[in-house]
Amino acid sequence: MNLWKKVCPLEQIPRLGAMRIETPKGAIALFRTRDDQLFAVTDRCPHKGGPLSQGIVAGHEVTCPLHGWRIDLTTGEAVSPDKGCVTRYPTKVEEEWVWIAL
Amino acid sequence: MRKPRLVVVGNGMAGCRTLEELLKLAPDRYEITVFGAEPHPNYNRILLSSVLAGEVPFVETILNDPTWYETHGIRLHLGKRVVEIDRISQRVVAEDGTSAEYDRLLLATGSSPAILPVPGNDLHGVISWRDIADTEAMIEASQKYRHAVVIGGGLLGLEAANGLALRGMTVTVVHIGAWLLERQLDRYAGELLQKSLEAKGLRFMLQTETRALHPGPDGRVQSVEFADGSRVEADLVVMAVGIRPNIELAQRAGLYCRRGIVVNDTLQTYDPKIYAVGECVEHRGVTYGLVAPLFEQAKVCANHLAEFGIARYTGSVTSTKLKVTGIDLFSAGNFMGSPQSDFITFTDPSAGVYKKLVIEGDHLVGAVLYGDTVDGAWYFQLIKDRQKITEIRHQLMFGPHHLGNTGHSGENRAAAMPNDAEVCGCNGVTKGAIVAAIKANGLFTLEDVRKHTKASSSCGSCTGLVEQILANVLGSVYQPNNTREKPICDCTDLTHAEVRQAIREQKLLSIPQVMETLGWRTPDGCATCRPALNYYLISTWPHEAQDDPQSRFINERAHANIQKDGTFSVVPRMWGGLTNPTELRAIADVAEKFRVPTIKLTGGQRIDLLGVKKNDLPKIWAELGKAGLVSGHAYGKSLRTVKTCVGAEHCRFGTQKSMGLGIRLEKALFGMWSPHKVKLAVSGCPRNCAESGIKDVGIIGVDSGFEIYIGGNGGIKTEVAQFLCKVKSEEEVIEYVGAFLQLYREEGFYLERTCHYLARVGLDYVKAQIVDNPEKRQALYERLLYSLQGVEDPWQKAVATQDREYAIMEMTE
Ligand code: SRM
Ligand SMILES: Cc1cc2nc3c(=O)[nH]c(=O)nc-3n(C[C@H](O)[C@H](O)[C@H](O)COP(=O)(O)OP(=O)(O)OC[C@H]3O[C@@H](n4cnc5c(N)ncnc54)[C@H](O)[C@@H]3O)c2cc1C
Numbered sequence: 001m002n003l004w005k006k007v008c009p010l011e012q013i014p015r016l017g018a019m020r021i022e023t024p025k026g027a028i029a030l031f032r033t034r035d036d037q038l039f040a041v042t043d044r045c046p047h048k049g050g051p052l053s054q055g056i057v058a059g060h061e062v063t064c065p066l067h068g069w070r071i072d073l074t075t076g077e078a079v080s081p082d083k084g085c086v087t088r089y090p091t092k093v094e095e096e097w098v099w100i101a102l
Numbered sequence: 103m104r105k106p107r108l109v110v111v112g113n114g115m116a117g118c119r120t121l122e123e124l125l126k127l128a129p130d131r132y133e134i135t136v137f138g139a140e141p142h143p144n145y146n147r148i149l150l151s152s153v154l155a156g157e158v159p160f161v162e163t164i165l166n167d168p169t170w171y172e173t174h175g176i177r178l179h180l181g182k183r184v185v186e187i188d189r190i191s192q193r194v195v196a197e198d199g200t201s202a203e204y205d206r207l208l209l210a211t212g213s214s215p216a217i218l219p220v221p222g223n224d225l226h227g228v229i230s231w232r233d234i235a236d237t238e239a240m241i242e243a244s245q246k247y248r249h250a251v252v253i254g255g256g257l258l259g260l261e262a263a264n265g266l267a268l269r270g271m272t273v274t275v276v277h278i279g280a281w282l283l284e285r286q287l288d289r290y291a292g293e294l295l296q297k298s299l300e301a302k303g304l305r306f307m308l309q310t311e312t313r314a315l316h317p318g319p320d321g322r323v324q325s326v327e328f329a330d331g332s333r334v335e336a337d338l339v340v341m342a343v344g345i346r347p348n349i350e351l352a353q354r355a356g357l358y359c360r361r362g363i364v365v366n367d368t369l370q371t372y373d374p375k376i377y378a379v380g381e382c383v384e385h386r387g388v389t390y391g392l393v394a395p396l397f398e399q400a401k402v403c404a405n406h407l408a409e410f411g412i413a414r415y416t417g418s419v420t421s422t423k424l425k426v427t428g429i430d431l432f433s434a435g436n437f438m439g440s441p442q443s444d445f446i447t448f449t450d451p452s453a454g455v456y457k458k459l460v461i462e463g464d465h466l467v468g469a470v471l472y473g474d475t476v477d478g479a480w481y482f483q484l485i486k487d488r489q490k491i492t493e494i495r496h497q498l499m500f501g502p503h504h505l506g507n508t509g510h511s512g513e514n515r516a517a518a519m520p521n522d523a524e525v526c527g528c529n530g531v532t533k534g535a536i537v538a539a540i541k542a543n544g545l546f547t548l549e550d551v552r553k554h555t556k557a558s559s560s561c562g563s564c565t566g567l568v569e570q571i572l573a574n575v576l577g578s579v580y581q582p583n584n585t586r587e588k589p590i591c592d593c594t595d596l597t598h599a600e601v602r603q604a605i606r607e608q609k610l611l612s613i614p615q616v617m618e619t620l621g622w623r624t625p626d627g628c629a630t631c632r633p634a635l636n637y638y639l640i641s642t643w644p645h646e647a648q649d650d651p652q653s654r655f656i657n658e659r660a661h662a663n664i665q666k667d668g669t670f671s672v673v674p675r676m677w678g679g680l681t682n683p684t685e686l687r688a689i690a691d692v693a694e695k696f697r698v699p700t701i702k703l704t705g706g707q708r709i710d711l712l713g714v715k716k717n718d719l720p721k722i723w724a725e726l727g728k729a730g731l732v733s734g735h736a737y738g739k740s741l742r743t744v745k746t747c748v749g750a751e752h753c754r755f756g757t758q759k760s761m762g763l764g765i766r767l768e769k770a771l772f773g774m775w776s777p778h779k780v781k782l783a784v785s786g787c788p789r790n791c792a793e794s795g796i797k798d799v800g801i802i803g804v805d806s807g808f809e810i811y812i813g814g815n816g817g818i819k820t821e822v823a824q825f826l827c828k829v830k831s832e833e834e835v836i837e838y839v840g841a842f843l844q845l846y847r848e849e850g851f852y853l854e855r856t857c858h859y860l861a862r863v864g865l866d867y868v869k870a871q872i873v874d875n876p877e878k879r880q881a882l883y884e885r886l887l888y889s890l891q892g893v894e895d896p897w898q899k900a901v902a903t904q905d906r907e908y909a910i911m912e913m914t915e
């Protein structure tokens with residue numbers, strides 16, 4: 001079952017930036033894109049476990065800092081020709097606060 | 103609003119390639135309809151030779167299967183030949199009456215084989231070779247009949263002859279020229295080739311003109327008669343005597359045609375709504391019969407169909423490779439030369455090796471290689487880029503030493519490598535895996551191979567090997583990248599040089615402004631272009647342009663090197679490699695307090711604390727700062743280290759104070775961002791214990807002053823630094839070095855080390871700016887000082903501002 005949890009004020013995550021959250025379910029990377037959408041995925045690259053939260057965000061994609069795989073944040077899938085995926089978590093913004101469902 | 107309609111006539115290699123390029127740029131712009139006279143989806147025509155030789159089944163030559171057309175919403179009419187273009191009502195009509203209206207029309211009708219005008223040329227058993235139907239007819243004939251005659255000793259003829267011989271026929275090649283491939287090879291190489299092919303069982307009749315073909319009792323061809331009246335037996339005759347561009351359709355529609363359909367540099371015909379690409383066109387008086395130029399045309403044409411309007415096609419230099427297994431030949435450019443040319447040749451008759459390089463002035467203009475074609479791609483690149491070769495002329499014949507870089511244990515012959523040999527040491531990719539990926543996915547470029555296999559996508563030292571493998575698998579289709587004209591990434595068609603220029607001339611100050619002004623295709627760019635743009639902005643407009651942390655790689659954002667497990671490393675600066683008890687104590691204390699798992703001496707004369715948690719970084723920096731330690735920038739495209747030897751301060755041989763000068767240089771350049779990292783060294787005498795010979799800038803103290811060397815590199819590919827000049831005082835060293843580094847900062851492309859920059863612009867150019875022109879040198883040095891004004895230690899700044907990069911949330915139950 002998904003439980004909504006309050007994370008932080010929206011302004012704490014810069015546009016095209018990310019926040020790493022340590023949760024009981026492991027580390028989660030929370031991204032904010034230019035259009036102010038929020039995406040939360042496991043902070044482990046499907047390639048060799050790189051911390052995606054440290055990558056460069058462009059459009060709705062993040063590039064892993066270790067070996068440059070690209071992950072599509074809308075699907076959680078690696079961009080072809082790489083293959084693999086990360087778990088996604090629902091997010092929402094209410095009154096300028098970020099929430100995540102674990 | 104209705105989408106504009108694009109109609110393509112010709113479903114071959116050039117037409118489909120243009121569509122692929124167009125879909126990359128503007129996937130939704132057009133409603134697309136394709137007409138193809140053949141009943142097959144687009145296949146790789148050049149592989150028909152391998153199909154005939156029995157090396158590849160036909161299905162493997164398909165480039166775009168019917169689902170590709172479907173997924174892109176393309177209406178495909180197979181087996182329908184277009185017979186009329188109505189330019190008034192903008193409509194094309196096919197043989198069976200099917201019609202389609204267009205807003206833009208693309209003609210890619212290819213060419214047809216030429217047929218010799220001799221009696222009997224329409225007999226049963228006389229064919230030419232263009233498509234899969236012809237190939238099937240040849241295979242079928244080879245099963246029933248014995249004697250084949252191939253007319254024409256060009257590329258196509260020889261590949262036909264080879265294939266038929268492999269299928270068991272006795273084959274005679276009849277050729278009118280004095281040697282084989284006379285349009286691709288000089289006489290010597292042509293004769294070597296003939297010998298190798300004779301050893302494979304082929305027979306040749308050179309300088310022989312065909313007069314007539316005669317039928318047997320069954321009406322099928324039975325013999326070929328020559329101008330001298332002699333005859334040879336033949337129950338299959340293949341004519342491979344050249345091609346004729348298919349222009350009839352265009353001609354009937356009133357479009358201007360000469361040998362081909364005439365197009366301009368944007369691939370438009372005389373009717374601006376109608377474009378044309380491929381073998382059917384004539385551009386600046388030239389028609390082409392190889393696919394590489396067609397791919398270049400496709401790219402430019404797609405750019406204009408997508409209405410980006412920036413690309414120009416200015417013609418192609420082509421290269422040749424013959425696809426006959428076991429025969430290595432390569433030729434490119436003006437291989438025959440002219441009376442003004444110099445020739446460098448190499449022959450080793452018993453090994454069957456022959457090489458000829460044609461040089462005019464400062465440039466390589468042509469090359470013929472036979473028996474050893476390893477360096478073909480490199481020569482081709484030199485020819486295409488028109489690179490100056492004066493400085494490397496004496497070693498040109500020995501190849502680029504491009505291969506055998508560290509990590510490949512001297513491996514330098516892709517062809518000789520077994521399939522299970524590792525090509526890319528970083529990603530563990532074997533030769534077999536690369537070959538399979540090229541074949542299975544129809545890859546054509548180095549970029550494609552990088553994407554699909556990861557080979558050569560990390561440190562890049564195997565790039566030469568991968569290029570060779572591509573060249574071997576693809577033959578002449580392989581086009582090495584024109585590095586100078588390569589766009590930064592898929593987000594733009596502009597090159598590094600063009601973007602740098604625009605930023606300077608239009609005074610662009612932020613990434614969004616660059617992207618908007620220069621028409622970036624993606625709103626945010628990507629992980630390749632953003633760091634480059636950020637560097638160009640801050641180096642061109644220091645103190646004015648905005649530095650964007652989100653466009654820096656994590657190491658530069660976090661002021662620390664990320665490790666494989668997501669922890670970081672901390673490398674404090676030790677000026678000139680010197681330290682003292684206070685610093686050492688502070689390092690020992692933080693290591694103990696924060697339980698740093700590994701402490702290591704780096705190759706850059708300082709200490710590395712490895713395995714630090716991101717949250718601890720600011721705390722460690724704060725404590726190190728108290729002892730006066732600042733960031734060593736071990737993570738940045740910036741000044742790294744200045745290595746020194748003990749020098750005249752202590753050493754019995756020292757002539758100059760290397761430690762002192764090293765520290766002065768390091769302090770003067772502290773905090774300098776650059777296209778790539780910059781490493782210096784200062785040695786006190788020519789024994790050179792600080793290894794100045796492999797540094798971006800190396801100084802060697804001699805009795806009478808200092809020698810300055812630039813452009814060395816000790817990394818992926820060892821590069822010996824080149825002598826710039828000799829100066830007398832430490833002050834001069836700092837000014838000359840500062841000026842050179844500023845020149846590199848202003849003109850270097852992102853991720854180009856000084857050695858690559860120097861190879862691009864040439865040592866003479868740098869000397870002219872730095873050594874021979876004092877005003878220029880001083881101006882450069884002053885600009886460097888200006889950009890370094892007010893530089894702060896990034897660590898103490900991050901501590902003071904409580905940089906957000908370190909905020910990590912904990913969520914516990
Ligand atoms: C720490 C150190 C190894 C050591 O323990 O000695 C090191 C570590 C790394 N080097 Fe290095 N290099 C280190 C000295 C060198 C040297 C020797 C030197 O500086 O005298 C070289 C060859 C000299 C040269 O650069 O010309 C060297 C050539 C490279 C290269 C190849 C550069 C090239 O242009 O060929 C890379 C890859 C790159 O930068 O793209 C690289 C990249 C790296 C990176 C940053 C890989 C990365 O991007 O994450 C390594 C970080 C490891 C980590 O997990 O923290 N490292 N690296 C050395 C740090 C020196 C320092 O005090 O700052
Ligand atoms: C056996 C063989 C081996 C080759 N090997 C090499 C090689 O190693 N390297 C190399 O660079 N090149 C090679 N080539 C040449 C290369 O295949 C051509 O340069 C390339 O295919 C030309 O592309 P194109 O699109 O212009 O023409 P094509 O690929 O011929 O495509 C034109 C298509 O248009 C169709 N068409 C024509 N008129 C109409 C019409 N009115 N209506 C509808 N459809 C029409 C044709 O049926 C054809 O399918 C080889 C060619 C052959 C035959």
Ligand code: SF4
Pocket residue numbers: none
């Ligand atoms: S430290 Fe340098 S040489 Fe060693 S593994 Fe890392 S990049 Fe390779």
Ligand code: FES
Pocket residue numbers: 045046047048049050064065066067068069
């Ligand atoms: S761990 Fe992410 S790309 Fe390798």
